[in-house]
Amino acid sequence: MSDLEQELSALRTAAEQSLQSADSADALKEWHRTYLSRTGALTTALRRLKEVPADRRAEVGRVANELKTILETALHARETAVEQEADRAGSVDVNVDVTLPGRPLPIGHLHPSTAAIQEIYRIFHGLGFSAYEAPEVETDRINFELLNMPAGHPARDMWDTFYTTTPGLVLRTHTSSFQMHAMWQTAPAPVRVVSAGKCFRYEEVTARSEFMFHQLEGVAVGPGITFADLKSVLLEFANQFFGPGQKMRFRKSYFPFTEPSVEVDVACTLCKGAGCHLCKQTGWLEVLGAGMVHPTVLKNGGYDPTKVSGFAFGMGPERLTMLKYQIDDIRYFFSNDVRFAERFP
Numbered sequence: 001m002s003d004l005e006q007e008l009s010a011l012r013t014a015a016e017q018s019l020q021s022a023d024s025a026d027a028l029k030e031w032h033r034t035y036l037s038r039t040g041a042l043t044t045a046l047r048r049l050k051e052v053p054a055d056r057r058a059e060v061g062r063v064a065n066e067l068k069t070i071l072e073t074a075l076h077a078r079e080t081a082v083e084q085e086a087d088r089a090g091s092v093d094v095n096v097d098v099t100l101p102g103r104p105l106p107i108g109h110l111h112p113s114t115a116a117i118q119e120i121y122r123i124f125h126g127l128g129f130s131a132y133e134a135p136e137v138e139t140d141r142i143n144f145e146l147l148n149m150p151a152g153h154p155a156r157d158m159w160d161t162f163y164t165t166t167p168g169l170v171l172r173t174h175t176s177s178f179q180m181h182a183m184w185q186t187a188p189a190p191v192r193v194v195s196a197g198k199c200f201r202y203e204e205v206t207a208r209s210e211f212m213f214h215q216l217e218g219v220a221v222g223p224g225i226t227f228a229d230l231k232s233v234l235l236e237f238a239n240q241f242f243g244p245g246q247k248m249r250f251r252k253s254y255f256p257f258t259e260p261s262v263e264v265d266v267a268c269t270l271c272k273g274a275g276c277h278l279c280k281q282t283g284w285l286e287v288l289g290a291g292m293v294h295p296t297v298l299k300n301g302g303y304d305p306t307k308v309s310g311f312a313f314g315m316g317p318e319r320l321t322m323l324k325y326q327i328d329d330i331r332y333f334f335s336n337d338v339r340f341a342e343r344f345p
């Protein structure tokens, strides 16, 4: 027997003995480092294989490889035994308190515009209005013409329009296009509906105006509806949306599809009326346009204007939210910053 063969035999005895006394994951790791790692005793011994006489070298090499397999198998068996022993003793290495509450997963949050629209829908539902959806891409006819703005009407300039590459199709500039859909669906029966959605205008983006924003349109048509009904509905809405005491004013205005027409301003909550960039130093921010539906529009919608009358309004949920929560710039709504959404209840 060569020196190396004797050494391998002694190494096996020592390794097997010390493995039996290794009784923890750390001790087993240390055992592996001592005997089987690249710097361990077995590898070191094998480096001396070239010292073995040539006629014995192949045989010693085989024995050494066998020893490696034997020790690896013994290590795995011992690891399993140590783990089982630890489990039995209830002393797993990791401290796990199974009674701790789970980590909360972050859940999504409603976009503030969506939350505002839902709140406004809720209020109008209480006032007897149903909610409908209407298309965001509209015909020129529905967005303008049937709303009393034939081609070339100067009032079209009130809305800077995004035209599509399909002639006659536009991105709706306001939700007033919904008025036609609502009337066609219901005429000649009375109607009381609201509809919210995106509008698009080729406008300069500022602290109070976006090129894409939401509007919520309301329309009510039936016998004997008056401006007093419009006013009381809007006052009740503001009362519920802002809480009692929010200052508002009705200002005469012009829309081709309503007569008479008004715009409604809410006292700026950011500067408390003193004047700021949001209210353009006026102390007021316009939140909606409204009026009594023009007889021509009633006719286009399928109603007889000698028998029924109606009111319509179009409000901006973003502007209303800005006033409710003192948000100084509309651009936050569409900046996709989740920290903004998380500020809202």
Ligand code: FA5
Binding pocket: 173, 174, 175, 176, 201, 203, 208, 209, 210, 211, 212, 213, 214, 215, 255, 258, 261, 286, 287, 288, 289, 290, 291, 312, 313, 314, 315, 316, 317, 318, 319, 330
């Ligand atoms: C209209 O769009 C009319 N269709 C409203 C209307 C409906 C009048 C029914 C009569 C009857 P106006 O352009 O003023 O009107 O817009 C109405 C509201 O939409 C504004 O008061 C504001 O709250 C919101 N709004 C308008 N433009 C923007 C914009 N660029 N960014 C954010 N909100 C806007």
